[in-house]
Amino acid sequence: MRLVSLNTGLPREVTWHGRRVLTGIFKQPMDGRVTLRQLNLEGDRQADLTVHGGQHKAVYCYPTEHYEYWKSELPGRELPLGIFGENFTTAGLLEDSVHLGDTLSVGSAEVIVTQPRLPCYKLGIRFEMDDMVRRFLAARRTGFYLAVVRKGDVRAGDEIRLLVRSPLAVLVSEITRLYAAKSYRDEDLAAIERAVQVEALPQSWKKYFRERMQRSVAD
Secondary structure, three states: OEEEEEEEOOOEEEEEOOEEEEEOOOOEEOOOOEEEOOOOEOOOOOOOOOOOOOHHHOEEEEEOOHHHHHHHHOOOOOOOOOOOOOOEEEEOOOOOOOEOOOEEEEOOEEEEEEEEOOOOOHHHHHHOOOOHHHHHHHHOOOOEEEEEEEOEEEOOOOEEEEEEOOOOOOEHHHHHHHHHOOOOOHHHHHHHHHHOOOOOOOHHHHHHHHHHHHHHHHO
């Protein structure tokens, strides 16, 4: 597992459908070592902290393996690394192999997997496509967020190592599927019971799933 590209960017104002929008989704690959702190990478910042950034979203990871899919979906489109707004473009870390609560090391830093990405309209701004958010969710190639357990320095090319596998074994892909599911089976409810026990999963996700479980049981 490897950090293929390290991408950062500061918020900028752009015009979208006739209005000015401040967004931090524009990221550029960085050379050399960059310090990863508790809330973000050095040289990186989020524009709207009500929905982006914070302790549970310090780093956004997107698998380089997904770029081939998008090249076929968006023929002729240039797809530079970092175009999905990711801080880490990774190799060997896919949503169907990474669990909520998995602890990883990269460079001298230590991180933990917290949640999949739910994109907002700013992904559409980056691609200049109104339907990009819908296509992104439908593809189930979401990437995932990391919280910082121990700050350190990272750079492109660093090995990413699994330090601790979460014993609750809830895959990032599974939590995305459960979030979007219209109804739940018994095995889905069991998976959600495990998910809400994952300490790294933010309270907002736990609240959503507990409410969904209550409605499912009531029905």
